[in-house]
Amino acid sequence: MSSLQNALEHYQARIGTKIGISSWVTVDQQMIDAFADTTRDNQWIHTDPKRAASETPFGGTIAHGFLTLSLASGFAQECFQPMPGQVMGINYGLNKLRFLSPVKVGSRLRGQFTLQGISVRSDTELLRETLLTIQIEGAERPALVAEWLGISVFRD
Known part of the structure; x- marks a missing residue:
């Protein structure tokens, strides 16, 4: 049985x-400031702690939604171990995404x-659909939920 078939069954x-x-x-x-610099999104609700504390209901700055989403790759690497015969994983995109x-x-x-x-995408690829929830410690509602698609590439 091939590595792809074993992974599919798993x-x-x-x-x-x-x-x-x-x-x-x-x-x-x-982290927020570095993300703002990288993406050139320097909106004050993210980068001006004093103003954000006095002019928003948040009591201070908040992270960019896309910063929160960008952490997903690291979280996934921690949770998804490569399957035997898998040579790489590729981000394929999102079906749905909500910042909650x-x-x-x-x-x-x-x-x-x-x-x-x-599902099988080709003779060397599986397409995985995963529900991603990024939780905030101590909060009832998550920061975001998304249907995330990833491709696992295999070579026997």
């Missing part, structure tokens, strides 16, 4: 189950992954 048995939960990551002002709660500076985030589907 994932098919786990559809609907939680694949993993990452460790917590603290979103501090330095602002991430206040100093918050701790983690990713939770639930496998929603798996």
Whole structure:
């Protein structure tokens, strides 16, 4: 049996189950500022702590939604171990994405992954659909939820 077939069977048995939960990551002002510099999104709600404290309901700065989303790759690497014969994973995009709660500076985030589907894309690729939830420590509502698509590439 091929590596791809073994992986397919492994994932098919786990559809609907939680694949993993990452460790917590603290979103501090330095991380927010670095993201703002990189993306050239310097809106004051992210980069001006004094103004954000006095002019927003958040009590301080908040992380960019796309900063929160960008942490997903690291969370996934922690939760998804390569399958035997897998040579790489490729981000294929998102079907749905919703930013549900602002991430206040100093918050701790983690990713939770639930496998929603798996299919054969080609004789060397599997397409994995995962429900991604980025949780905020101590908060009822997550920062975001997304249906994330990833391709696993195999070579026997």
